Amino acid sequence: MAKQKTIFSCQQCGFQSPKWLGRCPDCQQWNTLVEEQQLAETKHSRQLTAPGKPQKLTEIDSREEDRLSCGMSELDRTLGGGVVPGSLILVGGDPGIGKSTLLLQAVDRLASAGTALYVTAEESTRQVKLRGERLGVNAEQLFLLAETSLEQIKLRIKELKPDFLVIDSIQTIFTSNLESAPGSVSQVRECAGQLMIQAKGEGLPTFIVGHVTKDGSIAGPRVLEHMVDTVLYFEGDPGHPYRILRAVKNRFGSTNEIGVFEMQEQGLREVRNPSELFLAERPEQSAGSAVVSSLEGSRPILVELQALVSSSSFGTPQRTAIGLDHKRVGLLVAILEKKVELSLAGQDIFLNVAGGVRLDEPAVDLAAIAALASSHLNRVINAQTVIFGEVGLTGEVRAVSQPELRVKEAARLGFNRCVLPQGNLKNLDVPDAMQLIGVRHASEALEAIFT
Numbered sequence: 001m002a003k004q005k006t007i008f009s010c011q012q013c014g015f016q017s018p019k020w021l022g023r024c025p026d027c028q029q030w031n032t033l034v035e036e037q038q039l040a041e042t043k044h045s046r047q048l049t050a051p052g053k054p055q056k057l058t059e060i061d062s063r064e065e066d067r068l069s070c071g072m073s074e075l076d077r078t079l080g081g082g083v084v085p086g087s088l089i090l091v092g093g094d095p096g097i098g099k100s101t102l103l104l105q106a107v108d109r110l111a112s113a114g115t116a117l118y119v120t121a122e123e124s125t126r127q128v129k130l131r132g133e134r135l136g137v138n139a140e141q142l143f144l145l146a147e148t149s150l151e152q153i154k155l156r157i158k159e160l161k162p163d164f165l166v167i168d169s170i171q172t173i174f175t176s177n178l179e180s181a182p183g184s185v186s187q188v189r190e191c192a193g194q195l196m197i198q199a200k201g202e203g204l205p206t207f208i209v210g211h212v213t214k215d216g217s218i219a220g221p222r223v224l225e226h227m228v229d230t231v232l233y234f235e236g237d238p239g240h241p242y243r244i245l246r247a248v249k250n251r252f253g254s255t256n257e258i259g260v261f262e263m264q265e266q267g268l269r270e271v272r273n274p275s276e277l278f279l280a281e282r283p284e285q286s287a288g289s290a291v292v293s294s295l296e297g298s299r300p301i302l303v304e305l306q307a308l309v310s311s312s313s314f315g316t317p318q319r320t321a322i323g324l325d326h327k328r329v330g331l332l333v334a335i336l337e338k339k340v341e342l343s344l345a346g347q348d349i350f351l352n353v354a355g356g357v358r359l360d361e362p363a364v365d366l367a368a369i370a371a372l373a374s375s376h377l378n379r380v381i382n383a384q385t386v387i388f389g390e391v392g393l394t395g396e397v398r399a400v401s402q403p404e405l406r407v408k409e410a411a412r413l414g415f416n417r418c419v420l421p422q423g424n425l426k427n428l429d430v431p432d433a434m435q436l437i438g439v440r441h442a443s444e445a446l447e448a449i450f451t
Helices: 073-079 099-113 125-135 150-160 185-202 223-227 274-278 326-338 362-377 403-412 442-449
Strands: 004-010 033-039 088-093 116-120 142-145 164-168 206-210 230-235 242-250 258-264 267-270 289-296 299-311 319-322 347-353 385-387 417-421 435-439
Touching (some): 073 230, 073 242, 073 258, 088 099, 088 185, 099 164, 116 125, 116 150, 125 142, 142 150, 289 362, 326 347, 362 385, 362 417, 403 417
Parallel strands (some): 088 230, 164 206, 319 347, 385 417
16 A cells, blocks of 8 residues: 655645644745645556657647537637637636536536536535526436545546536545545645546546635635636626626636626526626716726726715825725826826725726726816716726826727717827727827826816
8 A cells, every 4th residue: 555644734825844834934824734644656647648759849730629619608708719628627706606506507508518417515416406496407418416525426427428527616525545624735636636637538628616715816725726727717796796707817718808797586697798787877977987998808898987086084095996906096196196286195085996897907097097087176077988098107198908999899889089098099990980089198188088
């Protein structure tokens, strides 16, 4: 029998040490190292395929894999066009956000093209059946398995030979080769490794549900995200019914793609036109409101930015940002004070992205500055104006990527005026009804917006 060895693994980052330490030297967290028993493998016996010979790069077949549609266009978009055979897809998100609902609806439609196995390690098959009835899931070739042992799951896969596999969730699966508890770093790493070998070796598309930690990252070792082909995060504000599926890693497509869903009683409904959804309740003739054309992957989305600037009754003014990086907001406020000469030092500042969306790209800078200035000066921005552009520390407005897509999306929704960087005006093919206003500086942009 293989010898066993004792190691101490950090439950936050996966760092391993031969002895116990009070503080993890990698992630600097206290009391996170837990003793685990592992088998000391004398040789590496697991292989994806039989050993092969080196091949010339020019002789390798470069044809793309045939993708399988999930029957949900928003999920297909996030995956890069569909499911690739043999791919390993990790779906993470907060508890109750809708991960299991999304995958149950997706695997129901995938089961029309072949046999699907849904392994539920957290619920009974009866619970999944009750949820399936509410969602309208009734595929004939969809099989349920309530099991937590990886060895038993692999045995059932060998018997059933499914075309699609869902594991819900990886933190509750365990292998008997390790004595550590389910959800520990070593268990998650080992189970995910064996599932990856099976997916690649048999060409079995596999979806894995992953829990997240308090800071929003996937629980377990960081190697889990490196091991899989695609990492999807399911995000949403608990106070809003909208959910955003965001791809942060994709070996078979572009990253930073998003899919938008709306949570309803009958499950998740796809939102084909998110711009109209996010602007549906936009107040007109209100100071502090600006519309920005943001780009999420290859999809332009129009979102409303709302700002509120008021006199502070405390010694230290508040700076609150929801849906934006608060450090970036502080930088933009400093630019307004220094370069545009707006007095904001004693003002409370609140900035919010309506609809529960989070915007990370720098193209929203100019719209944020416009919203802040509109609220501070109590001047209304034209309701038919859309704004985008990056703002530098000297107040200059820099060009952004894909300006034509942004402008065309705004024109499609009825906007007829666009304030954008001067550097983006070259060779733009946009509708004649759209008025383009190129600006080079933040002060120039505010003059154009309020005239």
